[in-house]
Amino acid sequence: xxxxxxxxxxxxxxxxxxxxxxxxxxxxxxxxxxxxxxxxxxxxxxxxxxxxxxxxxxxxxxxxxxxxxxxxxxxxxxxxxxxxxxxxxxxxxxxxxxxxxxxxxxxxxxxxxxxxxxxxxxxxxxxxxxxxxx
Amino acid sequence: xxxxxxxxxxxxxxxxxxxxxxxxxxxxxxxxxxxxxxxxxxxxxxxxxxxxxxxxxxxxxxxxxxxxxxxxxxxxxxxxxxxxxxxxxxxxxxxxxxxxxxxxxxxxxxxxxxxxxxxxxxxxxxxxxxxxxxxxxxxxxxxxxxxxxxxxxxxxxxxxxxxxxxxxxxxxxxxxxxxxxxxxxxxxxxxxxxxxxxxxxxxxxxxxxxxxxxxxxxxxxxxxxxxxxxxxxxxxxxxxxxxxxxxxxxxxxxxxxxxxxxxxxxxxxxxxxx
Numbered sequence: 001x002x003x004x005x006x007x008x009x010x011x012x013x014x015x016x017x018x019x020x021x022x023x024x025x026x027x028x029x030x031x032x033x034x035x036x037x038x039x040x041x042x043x044x045x046x047x048x049x050x051x052x053x054x055x056x057x058x059x060x061x062x063x064x065x066x067x068x069x070x071x072x073x074x075x076x077x078x079x080x081x082x083x084x085x086x087x088x089x090x091x092x093x094x095x096x097x098x099x100x101x102x103x104x105x106x107x108x109x110x111x112x113x114x115x116x117x118x119x120x121x122x123x124x125x126x127x128x129x130x131x132x133x134x
Numbered sequence: 135x136x137x138x139x140x141x142x143x144x145x146x147x148x149x150x151x152x153x154x155x156x157x158x159x160x161x162x163x164x165x166x167x168x169x170x171x172x173x174x175x176x177x178x179x180x181x182x183x184x185x186x187x188x189x190x191x192x193x194x195x196x197x198x199x200x201x202x203x204x205x206x207x208x209x210x211x212x213x214x215x216x217x218x219x220x221x222x223x224x225x226x227x228x229x230x231x232x233x234x235x236x237x238x239x240x241x242x243x244x245x246x247x248x249x250x251x252x253x254x255x256x257x258x259x260x261x262x263x264x265x266x267x268x269x270x271x272x273x274x275x276x277x278x279x280x281x282x283x284x285x286x287x288x289x290x291x292x293x294x295x296x297x298x299x300x301x302x303x304x305x306x307x308x309x310x311x312x313x314x315x316x317x318x319x320x321x322x323x324x325x326x327x328x329x330x331x332x333x334x335x336x337x338x339x340x341x342x343x344x345x346x347x348x349x350x351x352x353x354x355x356x357x358x359x360x361x362x363x364x365x366x367x368x369x370x371x372x373x374x375x376x377x378x379x380x381x382x383x384x385x386x387x388x389x390x391x392x393x394x395x396x397x398x399x400x401x402x403x404x405x406x407x408x
Contacts, residue, residue, distance in 0.1 A: 028271040030278055074360060075253030077246070079340065090342040091250050092356045106356055133277035 033132035035116075041125040049080075049098075054130050055115055056080050056087075058098060064117045066128045067100040072110035087112065142204035144309045148317035149197035150296055151309070156190035156321075157292070166285045169244035170335070177332055184329055191330035193321040194239060198232050198347075201299075205229060205375075215379045226376040228298055230369070233347060235291035240345045241276075241284050245333035250342050252276050252284065254355070258364035343405065350401035353408075370394065 001009075038052060044059035051057075055066045069077045069087070076091035086103060087096040094105030100112030116129040163180055165172040176183035205226075214222065241252040256274045260266040275283050300307040333342075344352045354363035371394050374387060381387045 024268070028268055030271075033278070070253075074257040074355065074364075076250040076342070077253070081340065088340045090246070090339055091254060091344070091352065093341070 035129040035131045038128045038130055039120075039125065040128065041120075043123045043125060051080060052128075053077075054134065055128060056098075057117065057126060057128060064119065064126055065099060066115040066117045067098070068113040068115060068134055070113065070134060071107060072102070072112060073105070073107040078112065141310070141313060142200050142207055143304065144313035145317055146197055146200035146204050147296075147300060147304075147306075147309045148314045149193050149200055149321065150292075150299065151314070152193035152317055152321045153190060153197055154292060154296065156186055156193055159186045160190050164242075166242075166281050169242055169248075169281050173243045173245070173332065174335070177329070185325055188325035188328060188330040189321055191239070192324040192328070193317070194236055196317065196321060196324075198236050201229065201232050209378070217379055219379065222379055223376045224298065225303060226372065226378075228295060229375070230372050231291055232295055235288060235295060237345060237348070238284050238288040238291065242281060242288060243330075243332060244281065245335075246339070246342055247331075247333055247344060251344050251348065252281075254344070254352075254364075258360055261361050262365060341408070346402070346406075349405040350398045353401045353405035 038054075040050060040052075040057060042050065044050060044057070044064070046059050046061050049056055049058040053069070055068050058065045058067065067087070069079075071078050071089040071091070071094055073089060073092055073094050076089050078087040078089045078094075078096065080087050080098070085098045087098070087100070089095070089105065089107070092106050094107035095103040096107070096112050097103055100114060102109050102111050113134065115131070115134070118127045118129075120126060160176060160183075163172060163176050163183065173187070176187050178184070217225075237251065237255065241248045241255070244252075252274065253276070256270055256276055259274060260270045262269055271283075273283060273287050296307075343349060351364055351368055354367060357363075358367075371391055374381075374391060378384075378387065
């Protein structure tokens, strides 16, 4: 490569980098979304549960627990198996207890996430805060 | 009919054209904000919707199959060492691009399989060292952006495949009537007989099988870390193919590629039969 062609290539490379930077910033930036509020107008007794696309809500003696259905291995949606009282990932067979605690499989010790739950006044139901991207 | 005279490249381009036309028709009723509901509506409610979706699905499958056969047949037939390295590299990149275009189609229907496929792809891409996060933001980013970027990629990849596969590769943007007629008849006949796959809503199953070409990776992901099972293993043959003309010992390379293919088929069968 001659000095002239090296300088010419370098010039185009710098120009390309300058041009690519705004594109990178524009595409990679995330718009901020507030968490999604899921209202559940149903009162559950301890031991009862209800399933939603993003989570399962369990009522316990110590209050409600919302367990995320996003598998901690590769993000598949886990399904709840009521007879076994556990979540099973249909993609790679990771297993979790009803409260999200890891049991076995490639999720490798990582428990399912939990979402914040608020109990509505007069036990009329619940509000679950599902973070965007969860 | 002499099988050696079949123009697999022409058939691939024909299948791509059928896929593009049927895809545009399906796009009239597909809503990226309601992917699953709109796909169910296309299949179950709209007149001829099931046929057009099946036509798009099967012509796309034929396209990928023909592209791979074309690559294999031509490599065996021609002296590839005469190809300029950059040109050869670009053309081989069309192979993963065609598979990825097909894959995004599975994600876009957003049934249980589509959702899982999207989530897995996103996690695997994010595991690519250094640039994983950027690639994810450019290509998938489902949790934050819904299916907008997957849809965009589906269209961009199709344009790239057609552009590079015709203008850049053969200098012929259209194909012979015979090839086109054959592909049209084949795709229509298949779409009339078979529907495009779709999971039932609210499915609560303990095992979802991904797209057929992804089954081997799915099986390996149960036992091996994602970076190896989902990235290094599937891209190894692509990288080898991209630099194939530069290898002096072609026999060893082909032996390795065949071994890889056998391992892939075995894993695929294990997953398929489980």
